[in-house]
Amino acid sequence: MPTLYHHPMSSASRFVRLILTEYGFHADLIDEQPWEKRRDFLALNPAGSLPVYVDDSMRALCGASVISEYLDETHGVLKRDRRLLAEDPFQRAEIRRLTEWFLQKMERDVTRPLARERVYKLQMTPDQGGGAPDSKILRTARANIRQHMKYLSWLAGSRTWLAGDRLSYADLAAAAALSVLDYLGEIDWSESPTAKDWYQRLKSRPSFRPLLTDRVRGLTPVSHYADLDF
Amino acid sequence: MPTLYHHPMSSASRFVRLILTEYGFHADLIDEQPWEKRRDFLALNPAGSLPVYVDDSMRALCGASVISEYLDETHGVLKRDRRLLAEDPFQRAEIRRLTEWFLQKMERDVTRPLARERVYKLQMTPDQGGGAPDSKILRTARANIRQHMKYLSWLAGSRTWLAGDRLSYADLAAAAALSVLDYLGEIDWSESPTAKDWYQRLKSRPSFRPLLTDRVRGLTPVSHYADLDF
Incomplete structure (x- = not known):
């Protein structure tokens, strides 16, 4: 069976898990804490980043974009109307642009700083950079959420799905x-009803279920996290 | 004619310029200073990043990965043995992994901090973040160059071209x-003779010539910059 090295609070890892389940793949999940810089993990991916997918022939694919x-x-390409990339090159470009938006731009502005300060630093030793969250970083990331939710709401409000x-x-x-x-x-x-409708549709898909049962040690999710009717 | 919004010191922009020339495209180049957040530029690419390619039908493609x-x-796909991505999916994955390595990882570790501190800050107003370079950032970025040059040397020494x-x-x-x-x-x-041999081969290609005539206002390139026999 293929293997996916992931972290439950890594959005790029979650993205690949969703694709795999949508396409009916089964993969063994291995929790990786990339800040530990494990020798065996760096041998798979010298960049040291998540996710890494190892196929049945033991070939490693590194990073969400490469894997997807x-x-x-x-x-x-064989999935016809269940294909998650379009056929048309320009439509594919739009899907890739938005995928990068959420996995790279939003990641830098919001998701990574919040996950790092609130989750990773709990799991890191002081040598690895662990400790209390930096309130200035939290404040900046939280201020950035609003702009991203506005863009998401605009996309969700003007298209059936985000890219078309x-x-x-x-x-x-x-x-x-x-x-x-x-x-988190x-x-x-309540500020983003259009985005909420869209997220509800996603959250109700069977592929989402495994994500909703994820738990991080020492950090309980918000009460509505797994609730389909939130 | 298509248009490319670029900056002469943006590696992602240079990457796309090289592809366009290798494939025989002509594009109008427009110098963009993304920190100015020009309204018309943000309308093309809400992420505000470079490069942006606008084709003959005035459709915008945003970012090096989407454009490439x-x-x-x-x-x-029509170029046969001059195609710059492979046919085989796993070989394509390796090319994409390394492309991301140099345009994202090396960009974060080395290229962007050095370009920002030494070039962009000269062109920015104080309000935009302009001013003197931060010596601590320069020191960290310079310390990271060595590790990247080692990896590049290893790739160049063990393969004909970096990905195969x-x-x-x-x-x-x-x-x-x-x-x-x-x-810069x-x-x-002198520390990386294998990487130098590889770079010399790249630098000698006709597609590289336009890059070697680039000049940034107020910052003369190092003396061997345009020298094919450096």
Whole structure:
């Protein structure tokens, strides 16, 4: 069986888990704490980042973008109307632009700083950078959430799915990032009803269930986290 | 004619310029200073990042990865042995992994902090974050160069081109990043003879010539910058 090295609070890891489940793959999940810089993990991915997918031939694919493109080329292409990337090159570009938006831009502005300060630092030793959250970083990241929720609401309000008429990688990427923030109780859904409707549709998909049972040691999710009717 | 919004010291912009020239495209270049957050530029790319490619139908493609995938799908696929992405999905994954390495990881560790401190801050107003370089950031970035040059040397020493037997996006991405650092005189080539041999091959390609005539106002390149026999 293939293996996915992941962290439950990594949005890129969650994105790949959603793709795998949507396409009917089973993969063994291995929890990796990348800040430990394990020798065996660095041998798989010298960049030391998550996720890493190891296929049945023991070949490693590193990073959400590399894995998702590979899965599209080897499986998505056969899925017809369940394909998570479009056929048309310009439509594919739009899906990729939004996937990057949520897994890179929102990650830098919001998700990573909040996950790092509130989760990773609990799991790190002082040598690894562990300790109390930096309140200035929390404040900046929280101020950035609003702008991202506005953009998400605009997309969700003007299109059936975020990149167009069909569910795509863009929706899975955005939902992966939002699910991390939602676990941490960082999203005020009452401010973003359109985004909430869209997220509810995503959250109700069978592929989302495993994410809703994730738990991080020492950090209980917000009460509505696994609630489909939040 | 298509248009490319770029900055001469942005490695992602240089990467796309190299692809366009390798594939025989002509594009109008527009110098963009993304920190100015021009309204018209943000309308093209709400992420506000470079490069942005606007095709003949006035459709915008945002970011090096989106543009390079689009160019592969619409043009590269017809280029046979001059295609800059491979046919085989796993080989494509390796090219993408290395392209990301140089345009994202090396960008974070080295290229962006050095370009920002030494170039962008000269062009920014104080309100935009301009001013004198931060010596601590310079020191950290310079310490990171060595590790990246070692990895590049290892790749260049064990393969014909960085990702395998053929010139690919991986080589163009690495050379784009290195050319920015070389302009700034940040690379000690005597320490990395294998990387130097590889870079010399890239630098001698006709597609590289326009990059070697780039000049940034107020900052002369290192003396060997445009020298093919450095």
